[in-house]
Amino acid sequence: MTTEPSLSEGLATTRAIRRYTSEPVGEAVLAKVLHLASRAPSGSNRQPFRFVVLRDGPVSLRVRTLLAEGAEEIWTAKRATNEFPDRAKDSPTSRMLVAMDHYVANLAEAPVIVLPCMIRYREPTVTEGASIYPAVQNLLLGARAVGLGGAITMFHQVRDSEIRQALAIPDEAFIAATVTLGYPAGANGPVRRKPLDQLVFEEAWERAPAWAVDPPGTRFTGGPRPA
Amino acid sequence: MTTEPSLSEGLATTRAIRRYTSEPVGEAVLAKVLHLASRAPSGSNRQPFRFVVLRDGPVSLRVRTLLAEGAEEIWTAKRATNEFPDRAKDSPTSRMLVAMDHYVANLAEAPVIVLPCMIRYREPTVTEGASIYPAVQNLLLGARAVGLGGAITMFHQVRDSEIRQALAIPDEAFIAATVTLGYPAGANGPVRRKPLDQLVFEEAWERAPAWAVDPPGTRFTGGPRPA
Numbered sequence: 001m002t003t004e005p006s007l008s009e010g011l012a013t014t015r016a017i018r019r020y021t022s023e024p025v026g027e028a029v030l031a032k033v034l035h036l037a038s039r040a041p042s043g044s045n046r047q048p049f050r051f052v053v054l055r056d057g058p059v060s061l062r063v064r065t066l067l068a069e070g071a072e073e074i075w076t077a078k079r080a081t082n083e084f085p086d087r088a089k090d091s092p093t094s095r096m097l098v099a100m101d102h103y104v105a106n107l108a109e110a111p112v113i114v115l116p117c118m119i120r121y122r123e124p125t126v127t128e129g130a131s132i133y134p135a136v137q138n139l140l141l142g143a144r145a146v147g148l149g150g151a152i153t154m155f156h157q158v159r160d161s162e163i164r165q166a167l168a169i170p171d172e173a174f175i176a177a178t179v180t181l182g183y184p185a186g187a188n189g190p191v192r193r194k195p196l197d198q199l200v201f202e203e204a205w206e207r208a209p210a211w212a213v214d215p216p217g218t219r220f221t222g223g224p225r226p227a
Numbered sequence: 228m229t230t231e232p233s234l235s236e237g238l239a240t241t242r243a244i245r246r247y248t249s250e251p252v253g254e255a256v257l258a259k260v261l262h263l264a265s266r267a268p269s270g271s272n273r274q275p276f277r278f279v280v281l282r283d284g285p286v287s288l289r290v291r292t293l294l295a296e297g298a299e300e301i302w303t304a305k306r307a308t309n310e311f312p313d314r315a316k317d318s319p320t321s322r323m324l325v326a327m328d329h330y331v332a333n334l335a336e337a338p339v340i341v342l343p344c345m346i347r348y349r350e351p352t353v354t355e356g357a358s359i360y361p362a363v364q365n366l367l368l369g370a371r372a373v374g375l376g377g378a379i380t381m382f383h384q385v386r387d388s389e390i391r392q393a394l395a396i397p398d399e400a401f402i403a404a405t406v407t408l409g410y411p412a413g414a415n416g417p418v419r420r421k422p423l424d425q426l427v428f429e430e431a432w433e434r435a436p437a438w439a440v441d442p443p444g445t446r447f448t449g450g451p452r453p454a
Contacts, residue, residue: 010234027438129356211254
């Protein structure tokens with residue numbers, strides 16, 4: 001049992017975890033993670049977020065199979081686009097491809113899968129995600145807080161109608177993500193992002209303020225490094 | 228200076244903060260909060276999130292005025308709908324109304340305002356928010372980690388084109404939220420949400436599993452309480 005990180009350490013180091021041990025996730029642990037997810041904000045605090053949990057019931061097993069089919073279909077297509085040019089052995093990209101192959105092949109057996117859903121109360125808008133994805137992020141961070149790891153995928157999308165039917169998800173709700181959870185197998189790699197001066201602007205688009213600097217030791221991905 | 232909370236405590240207790248002291252937010256503090264925001268996940272780690280920071284530059288002041296106008300317009304309209312029935316003095320609703328009136332009246336003077344934006348790389352989809360709102364939630368949690376408080380609003384929406392023009396936000400990007408930040412004035416109230424058995428389902432929609440129970444002492448909002 002590792003010590004729980006501080007809030008800032010948790011935010012700085014939570015990353016997608018796609019390999020899990022076979023250790024089952026207990027009900028009290030799951031309840032705690034979902035409680036933390038439900039603390040997220042939503043428009044006018046309407047709380048339109050719902051969490052459909054897939055464990056080992058017969059409907060859950062059926063939906064797991066549909067998700068695994070969807071994962072295989074989406075990942076095979078994505079692999080075929082050759083949008084991953086950096087194939088040097090042991091590069092971040094090659095490690096990601098190996099991890100994704102393993103993840104997709106084992107998706108049906110993920111210890112827990114959560115389908116966060118949002119109940120719509122009006123026509124879709126560009127900002128409706130503001131009432132569901134903060135809760136999805138809290139779900140991943142809450143998982144980290146109890147020692148679990150997780151990953152967001154959209155593997156439900158190619159089996160959406162079959163999954164909705166199996167779980168009796170009503171028309172006014174949509175599945176916002178497929179989140180796998182489990183105890184991490186192996187070590188976590190670092191979180192890599194673009195340098196802050198590519199992401200933070202002041203007074204005008206693409207005008208990075210001088211103070212927009214990451215802490216020492218930050219590791220970056222893509223694009224030019226800051227001077 | 229209060230001690231930073233643990234990850235789970237931070238998730239459980241971060242709530243909308245709408246009253247700020249006049250203490251300015253330093254650049255190093257802002258950089259840390261935005262660094263934590265940028266650690267959020269996004270689809271294929273494309274990182275389409277950008278953060279336009281409004282402090283006291285001439286363009287920022289102009290945009291602050293536009294946001295305050297938008298806030299006034301939106302809040303006046305919302306107030307007029309009478310969708311807040313619980314008017315007992317000192318009820319949660321009446322306290323929220325007072326807090327919102329104060330927030331709207333003082334919006335232009337919020338210590339810092341951040342406009343998280345998302346750069347689209349394809350046509351809008353129902354799940355595109357998955358690549359921006361986790362970062363918005365990290366922004367609020369990161370603020371909490373350094374002792375700031377914040378709130379998400381959509382007050383830009385009625386002045387969207389003027390704000391985009393002032394900041395030269397390109398067509399392919401959209402403003403996802405208006406987030407105010409500052410040092411909290413006064414005490415934080417509790418986070419209130421629906422009980423977990425209204426939010427968590429297993430095997431079928433609206434079928435709450437027996438284990439979906441909030442921790443002792445949780446305070447709830449709306450709907451029937453669990454037995």
